Amino acid sequence: MNLCNFAIIMTNNLTGELHRPGRIEVVCGSMFSGKTEELIRRIKRAVFAKQRVEIFKPAIDTRYSDEEVVSHDRNSIVSTPVDTSGTILLLSSDIDVVGIDEAQFLDDGLVDVCNQLANRGVRVIIAGLDMDFQGKPFGPMPALCAIADEVTKVHAICVRCGALAYVSHRLVNEEKRVLLGEKAQYEPLCRECYRKALGEKLS
Numbered sequence: 001m002n003l004c005n006f007a008i009i010m011t012n013n014l015t016g017e018l019h020r021p022g023r024i025e026v027v028c029g030s031m032f033s034g035k036t037e038e039l040i041r042r043i044k045r046a047v048f049a050k051q052r053v054e055i056f057k058p059a060i061d062t063r064y065s066d067e068e069v070v071s072h073d074r075n076s077i078v079s080t081p082v083d084t085s086g087t088i089l090l091l092s093s094d095i096d097v098v099g100i101d102e103a104q105f106l107d108d109g110l111v112d113v114c115n116q117l118a119n120r121g122v123r124v125i126i127a128g129l130d131m132d133f134q135g136k137p138f139g140p141m142p143a144l145c146a147i148a149d150e151v152t153k154v155h156a157i158c159v160r161c162g163a164l165a166y167v168s169h170r171l172v173n174e175e176k177r178v179l180l181g182e183k184a185q186y187e188p189l190c191r192e193c194y195r196k197a198l199g200e201k202l203s
Helices: 003-018 035-048 085-090 110-119 141-147 191-202
Strands: 023-029 053-058 068-070 076-078 080-082 097-100 123-129 150-154 167-170 186-189
Touching (some): 023 141, 035 053, 035 076, 035 097, 035 150, 080 085, 085 110, 097 110, 110 123, 110 141, 167 191
Parallel strands (some): 023 123, 053 097
């Protein structure tokens, strides 16, 4: 590809970023599937296109940083921690693109907040777990997938057989739904290996 063609492609890409209408994009999947990586990638493209961007995450998510969205591969981007979804609406005036990480930890009001933002022309990019460690729909994520203009489901690799992972299996004996953790606490498993893992716990 010569430099002239490359320049045309880049110009077209940036023009597309600048003229995206208000919309909701959801990136979902299990842990270790690259959700946050994809969120950061889309946000950085928007920044490169000189759009006004704001990123939010639940204040309870302090695993890597209090004030940054950080992927498992340690890529990061500055964010604003929030306790409630309503705060996102208050802090998103004069913004072109809003990113929200770990959306499953936020309240159900997030659905209405995202609709309001998209209806006023904001591009909303959401990343979160679609299911909890028991394989049940997690927080506002199912409703967000329902109202989204675009849903991207990403997959980790099952650590036991190498198939596409289905769920985040909890390795520690803790029944509360929200438990922040990493590879010491969770492993991505396919449906079959998850079923076997549950059987091992019962035996």
